[in-house]
Amino acid sequence: MQIDIMTLFPETVGDMMNESILGRAQERGYIRIEAHQIRDYTLNKQKQVDDYPYGGGRGAIMQADPLYRCWAHIRESCAVGRSRTIYLSPCGETFTQAKARQLLADYDHLILVCGHYEGVDERFLEECVDEEISLGDFVLTGGELPAMAVADAVCRMAPGVLPEAACYEEESHWNGLLEHPHYSRPEEWHGRRVPEVLLSGHHENVARWRKKQSMLRTLRRRPDMFREADFQGTKQDRKLLAEVYEELRRDPSTAGLPPQSTD
Numbered sequence: 001m002q003i004d005i006m007t008l009f010p011e012t013v014g015d016m017m018n019e020s021i022l023g024r025a026q027e028r029g030y031i032r033i034e035a036h037q038i039r040d041y042t043l044n045k046q047k048q049v050d051d052y053p054y055g056g057g058r059g060a061i062m063q064a065d066p067l068y069r070c071w072a073h074i075r076e077s078c079a080v081g082r083s084r085t086i087y088l089s090p091c092g093e094t095f096t097q098a099k100a101r102q103l104l105a106d107y108d109h110l111i112l113v114c115g116h117y118e119g120v121d122e123r124f125l126e127e128c129v130d131e132e133i134s135l136g137d138f139v140l141t142g143g144e145l146p147a148m149a150v151a152d153a154v155c156r157m158a159p160g161v162l163p164e165a166a167c168y169e170e171e172s173h174w175n176g177l178l179e180h181p182h183y184s185r186p187e188e189w190h191g192r193r194v195p196e197v198l199l200s201g202h203h204e205n206v207a208r209w210r211k212k213q214s215m216l217r218t219l220r221r222r223p224d225m226f227r228e229a230d231f232q233g234t235k236q237d238r239k240l241l242a243e244v245y246e247e248l249r250r251d252p253s254t255a256g257l258p259p260q261s262t263d
Helices: 010-017 022-025 064-077 097-106 122-128 145-155 201-220 223-228 235-247
Strands: 002-007 030-038 082-094 111-116 131-132
Touching: 002 010, 002 064, 002 145, 010 022, 010 145, 022 030, 022 145, 030 064, 064 111, 064 122, 082 097, 082 145, 082 223, 111 131, 111 145, 131 145, 201 223, 201 235
Parallel strands: 002 030, 002 111, 082 111, 082 131
Antiparallel strands: none
């Protein structure tokens, strides 16, 4: 996977993307992430990339031509096959783990465009951008943080970046649930002990406990996700679901959940 990030702050983006797991993965050639300074593609001495909006209003708009020249340079110099251009925008589709998986599966190359000021000239979006993505229902001062989040979420699943697929397949949102709680040494800290099942060495019981805790955590914190989850796949899942309902049957947070099924 190759990701090119169009930004006014390439040093900031590069510093973050070249550290830790992603940095080592780039050194080993599993992924490539490069930040491009949009100002380098202007035609004026002032390196101006923005101007006042037509129709009036506050702030400034990023001009189409510097963006286009930067984008065209990336496209021309990139030999990777399936490519997609994404503008990070609060008007876009909300980013999810499922979207990260889809981008990794469907494309070899992503161009992430970071906006600033009041936005980007719509004509650049119409001509060059394939889709817009948002991190959520809020507004940031620029697209760098969302771009780095998208790059991180996609690249950490690329083959070779993490030791094995289980490193991300057992995490929150992969299978529609939140991840179970984690514990490490010491066994007791501030009067709080590690659950006994995790000290038992019984792998089947540990796995069962973790699955149940994942269900409980999702139910309590994200009932919207819980309603969408499919627990009818195995007899064990149906049994765990019955236990979860029994444990929380007097909890008002369970209101509105789908009917219990243990068939």
